[in-house]
Amino acid sequence: MPEAAGLLTGVGVGTGAATGTAVVLAPAARPPADEPPAADVEAATRAVREAFAAVAATLRQRAEAAGGTTAEVLQATALMAADPGLFAEVDRRLAAGAGPATAVDEAVEQFCEVLAASGPYLAERVTDLRDVRDRVVARVLGRPEPGVPELLGPSVVVARDLAPADTAALDLSHVAGIVTELGGPTSHTAIIAAQFDIPCIVRVAGALDVPAGTTVAVDARTGTVTLDPPADLVEQIRTRRSVRAALAASAGGPGRTADGTAVQLLANVGTLEDAERAAAQDVEGVGLFRTEVLFLDRASAPTLQEQTETYARVLTAFGDRKVVVRTLDAGADKPLTFVAVDAEENPALGVRGLRTSRRHPELLRTQLQALAAAAERTGRQPWVMAPMVSTPAEAAGFAAQARAAGLTTVGAMVEVPAAALRSRRLVAAGLDFVSIGTNDLTQYAMAADRLAGDLADLLDSWQPAVLQLVAATGLVSTDPGVPVGVCGEAARDPLLALVLVGLGVRSLSMAPAAVPAVRFALSRTAVAVCEEMARTALEADSPEEAREATARLADPEVLAL
Numbered sequence: 001m002p003e004a005a006g007l008l009t010g011v012g013v014g015t016g017a018a019t020g021t022a023v024v025l026a027p028a029a030r031p032p033a034d035e036p037p038a039a040d041v042e043a044a045t046r047a048v049r050e051a052f053a054a055v056a057a058t059l060r061q062r063a064e065a066a067g068g069t070t071a072e073v074l075q076a077t078a079l080m081a082a083d084p085g086l087f088a089e090v091d092r093r094l095a096a097g098a099g100p101a102t103a104v105d106e107a108v109e110q111f112c113e114v115l116a117a118s119g120p121y122l123a124e125r126v127t128d129l130r131d132v133r134d135r136v137v138a139r140v141l142g143r144p145e146p147g148v149p150e151l152l153g154p155s156v157v158v159a160r161d162l163a164p165a166d167t168a169a170l171d172l173s174h175v176a177g178i179v180t181e182l183g184g185p186t187s188h189t190a191i192i193a194a195q196f197d198i199p200c201i202v203r204v205a206g207a208l209d210v211p212a213g214t215t216v217a218v219d220a221r222t223g224t225v226t227l228d229p230p231a232d233l234v235e236q237i238r239t240r241r242s243v244r245a246a247l248a249a250s251a252g253g254p255g256r257t258a259d260g261t262a263v264q265l266l267a268n269v270g271t272l273e274d275a276e277r278a279a280a281q282d283v284e285g286v287g288l289f290r291t292e293v294l295f296l297d298r299a300s301a302p303t304l305q306e307q308t309e310t311y312a313r314v315l316t317a318f319g320d321r322k323v324v325v326r327t328l329d330a331g332a333d334k335p336l337t338f339v340a341v342d343a344e345e346n347p348a349l350g351v352r353g354l355r356t357s358r359r360h361p362e363l364l365r366t367q368l369q370a371l372a373a374a375a376e377r378t379g380r381q382p383w384v385m386a387p388m389v390s391t392p393a394e395a396a397g398f399a400a401q402a403r404a405a406g407l408t409t410v411g412a413m414v415e416v417p418a419a420a421l422r423s424r425r426l427v428a429a430g431l432d433f434v435s436i437g438t439n440d441l442t443q444y445a446m447a448a449d450r451l452a453g454d455l456a457d458l459l460d461s462w463q464p465a466v467l468q469l470v471a472a473t474g475l476v477s478t479d480p481g482v483p484v485g486v487c488g489e490a491a492r493d494p495l496l497a498l499v500l501v502g503l504g505v506r507s508l509s510m511a512p513a514a515v516p517a518v519r520f521a522l523s524r525t526a527v528a529v530c531e532e533m534a535r536t537a538l539e540a541d542s543p544e545e546a547r548e549a550t551a552r553l554a555d556p557e558v559l560a561l
């Protein structure tokens with residue numbers, strides 16, 4: 001069906017909406033097609049090195065100013081700008097007669113091709129490396145580095161793709177929304193937008209044709225970008241935003257349904273800084289500490305002491321609140337440079353998650369020791385869970401190892417359909433709790449790569465098949481009676497969160513910014529209604545049908561979120 005004039009669609013990140021003035025990021029300067037060879041190759045080599053060094057220094061400065069996840073991404077990009085292999089390629093081209101900007105451009109492009117072919121996670125790094133290229137090329141050509149113009153009021157930033165350096169340079173107080181032509185739901189832009197609760201739509205075909213200065217409305221829930229939005233849409237979005245803002249400022253506290261059933265509201269964190277920031281917020285603890293983030297972009301694993309220190313600081317930050325730590329989830333979308341894996345045809349189906357410990361048992365052993373040492377040092381016991389558990393034997397093995405290390409509360413993530421269907425057997429193998437990772441569970445239930453933006457319809461956690469797997473897992477909350485949580489993105493959709501509660505889930509973990517809306521939805525809905533919603537959603541044949549049927553049972557104010 002052709003789309004209405006002035007309406008663009010893509011993949012929404014989060015559920016927010018906003019209006020603002022389109023600020024379109026101009027394309028970067030390119031090397032001239034007829035660039036002459038360097039007159040003095042040695043001088044050109046020096047100049048190019050200096051340009052790379054200056055770009056790396058700027059990125060590091062921005063990293064220091066940014067902090068958190070953004071800083072990690074920028075530091076990693078700065079490392080790429082100092083790669084000796086890359087310099088060697090530039091030198092070779094300069095010596096062979098290429099002009100300096102052309103040499104940089106071609107050498108970086110060659111690296112990008114290698115990255116793009118090395119799996120989806122590294123492929124997302126291509127954007128970062130091309131950003132380095134554009135900055136170096138601009139310096140070599142004596143032009144200003146490409147960047148974000150000054151934002152004067154609520155702006156919707158429109159770009160082909162946003163590099164982390166651009167995102168860090170943005171004055172976030174003026175960024176109402178972000179629209180990109182490329183990227184995916186797990187690209188850096190999306191992660192950073194979620195962290196700051198900025199509505200973001202990725203994979204919007206034709207985004208760059210939006211004229212700068214146009215008023216646009218973005219709705220991450222529907223994945224739509226409306227140019228020159230009609231007054232009623234602007235008003236609807238304004239109401240939604242004021243309801244969300246009022247909620248964020250209104251009564252907090254533990255999650256409770258309208259009839260008083262406790263549903264814990266927890267934070268997802270990836271770095272120590274994320275954790276310290278989350279600890280200052282109104283959350284009941286951490287439901288997912290993605291420890292592999294500490295291992296990314298490193299040449300070797302952090303030592304026992306280093307890990308102990310980090311885990312102890314996280315436990316201390318949360319005091320007597322619950323902290324659920326996930327052990328290393330390496331592989332597929334989260335490759336670690338120091339964990340060698342043979343080339344795999346299908347990395348998402350390969351040696352990843354807990355399976356990594358088959359080849360590198362020392363990584364898991366050290367991590368469990370560090371967690372136990374942190375517990376000892378702080379007097380706070382973390383809950384510890386393994387990612388990508390598929391069988392009762394794996395659950396039993398992990399539980400035994402964790403307990404032997406001195407950890408007392410041991411669980412598993414349910415991310416594989418086999419684990420969902422057999423969750424009772426997994427628990428019987430020795431688990432104290434389970435946490436459903438709906439991102440991977442959706443990927444595996446629907447056989448759709450979670451990084452493939454063009455399969456977004458299949459990657460919708462409202463897919464009834466996914467809900468059925470959640471329902472199978474939810475049964476263990478009553479028999480044998482162990483805690484069941486959700487820590488995938490599904491938990492932060494207020495309406496879907498109600499369905500999850502209806503399926504037996506009693507803790508929801510998400511980006512802290514999403515907590516107030518979910519808390520509000522719970523406070524307006526009794527458990528019996530959540531159960532009715534769950535039954536209705538399971539009867540649907542599509543995600544849209546499930547969402548619509550559930551919405552008919554919801555409090556109208558919940559739908560305004």
Ligand code: PEP
Binds near residue numbers: 439440
């Ligand atoms: C998930 O798969 O839902 C999950 C929470 O883990 P991650 O997104 O880190 O794979």
Ligand code: MG
Binds near residue numbers: 387415437439440
């Ligand atoms: Mg996962």
